[in-house]
Amino acid sequence: MSDPILDVTALRSGYGRVPVLHDITFSIAERENIGLIGPNGHGKTTLFRTLSGLVPAWSGSVRFLGEDITRKSPASIVERGLIHAPQGNKLFPDFTVLENLWLGAFVKGPRAQRKRTIEQVFSIFPRLAERRGQRCSTLSGGERQMVTIGCGLMGLPKMLILDEPTLGLSPKLKAELRDAIETIVASGVQTVIVEQDPEFLQTLTTRLLLVSEGVVRAEIADSGGLEHQRIVEMYFGHA
Ligand SMILES: Nc1ncnc2c1ncn2[C@@H]1O[C@H](COP(=O)(O)OP(=O)(O)OP(=O)(O)O)[C@@H](O)[C@H]1O
Numbered sequence: 210m211s212d213p214i215l216d217v218t219a220l221r222s223g224y225g226r227v228p229v230l231h232d233i234t235f236s237i238a239e240r241e242n243i244g245l246i247g248p249n250g251h252g253k254t255t256l257f258r259t260l261s262g263l264v265p266a267w268s269g270s271v272r273f274l275g276e277d278i279t280r281k282s283p284a285s286i287v288e289r290g291l292i293h294a295p296q297g298n299k300l301f302p303d304f305t306v307l308e309n310l311w312l313g314a315f316v317k318g319p320r321a322q323r324k325r326t327i328e329q330v331f332s333i334f335p336r337l338a339e340r341r342g343q344r345c346s347t348l349s350g351g352e353r354q355m356v357t358i359g360c361g362l363m364g365l366p367k368m369l370i371l372d373e374p375t376l377g378l379s380p381k382l383k384a385e386l387r388d389a390i391e392t393i394v395a396s397g398v399q400t401v402i403v404e405q406d407p408e409f410l411q412t413l414t415t416r417l418l419l420v421s422e423g424v425v426r427a428e429i430a431d432s433g434g435l436e437h438q439r440i441v442e443m444y445f446g447h448a
Pocket residue numbers: 224229247248249250251252253254255256296
């Protein structure tokens with residue numbers, strides 16, 4: 210088997226002196242797309258913030274494309290192609306859609322080809338093309354999610370981490386985003402997606418990880434064929 214793309218070993222981190230990630234170990238091989246589920250407040254977002262260099266690791270290691278990135282800066286991690294589209298509304302509210310997207314291409318390589326990338330983002334999310342001059346504070350929740358994912362794409366990710374992309378969206382918009390994510394995956398960008406709804410992940414991901422209390426509790430090798438009951442049991446810790 211070829212080397213993993215992302216390899217996380219015994220990772221620990223937290224805030225101040227309070228630990229959140231106790232011992233996270235998993236790896237992602239080439240072409241895998243991973244779904245991540247787990248109860249609220251158990252460290253999913255903290256895991257991504259630690260992988261991105263925004264929260265310092267206390268111990269353990271993160272390797273991406275064969276290189277140790279555990280202590281690299283957030284900008285240099287983005288530059289290597291590990292990009293995290295954050296949970297919640299983290300856009301610049303007074304900036305337009307276009308301005309926010311430009312900011313997603315702040316590092317050197319992506320900056321050079323941002324005109325081309327922006328057209329790709331608009332082809333995935335045609336609504337954003339129509340609203341390119343609109344301030345982000347006036348967008349709907351679904352449109353903001355599209356800009357958030359678009360900003361991630363602007364950095365030319367090799368691996369794109371999506372932290373609850375459909376939170377609070379209607380079933381119709383959720384389906385629209387699912388199709389957009391499918392297009393992104395088909396274009397060769399590997400994804401890691403956090404979702405509260407395991408069914409949403411079934412067709413998008415190849416494997417599911419369950420994170421609770423800051424550790425990876427379980428893995429389901431084939432998320433397409435998963436048994437819903439089993440997931441629910443694991444979710445609530447009775448498996
Ligand atoms: N900036 C922060 N400072 C201090 N504690 C924090 C901070 N961010 C998160 N925490 C705490 O870390 C723990 C894990 O939070 P985290 O956001 O990683 O969980 P999560 O699994 O992503 O939850 P959710 O499903 O609600 O998004 C929680 O107890 C939270 O209160």
